[in-house]
Amino acid sequence: MYELLVLSLLMKFPLHAYLISKIANDTLGPWEKISRGTLSTLLNKLYKDGLIQDAAAEDIPFPTERSSRTYEITERGKTRFFELMMDTEKNAGNYPKIFHIKAIYLEFISFEDQLYLASHYMKYCEKAVEHIREQQSEFDENPDQIRPMQDTRFYRTIRELMELQIEQWELERQWASRFIEKISADFKSK
Secondary structure: OHHHHHHHHHHHOOEEHHHHHHHHHHHHOOOOOOOHHHHHHHHHHHHHOOOEEEOOHHHOOOOOOOOOOEEEEOHHHHHHHHHHHHOOOOOHHHHHHHHHHHHHOHHHOOHHHHHHHHHHHHHHHHHHHHHHHHHHHHHHHOHHHHOOOOOOHHHHHHHHHHHHHHHHHHHHHHHHHHHHHHHHHHHHOO
């Protein structure tokens, strides 16, 4: 996820390392942060692999008096960015967070690939809802096993959490559906 985030940022413009850190951490949110050590290690790896290179400080859209190494993405890095964008298999457990990052940078891939990714995410959300509903059905289809627990806080809380998860996934699915419509409308207006 961090590799995708860094390469995505550099698809937009060259950046100082500390700006990469700030924007990445703002994107990740209040509970997840990319540490300076992790970012430094990642930047060194990307640099060594030829995915990023040094950039002229004057090319940065956010000038600063703070001295820091400046990076830009290479052609090889753009290829890797595309591979990461199109990957829908790895990190399935973190895919909502990963897709939210991808959604910000869809402008760098083709219309067809944008639709593919957004549709894939919508199906991912639908599958999550289906999975929870199957779990609920297992409860409902085995009343003899559930009856001893039915009037307990434990059971009620499990059912409430399942409903909450369904509502959350349904909101994500609805957002993905609207997102697909926006992608299509943007393409038609070009």
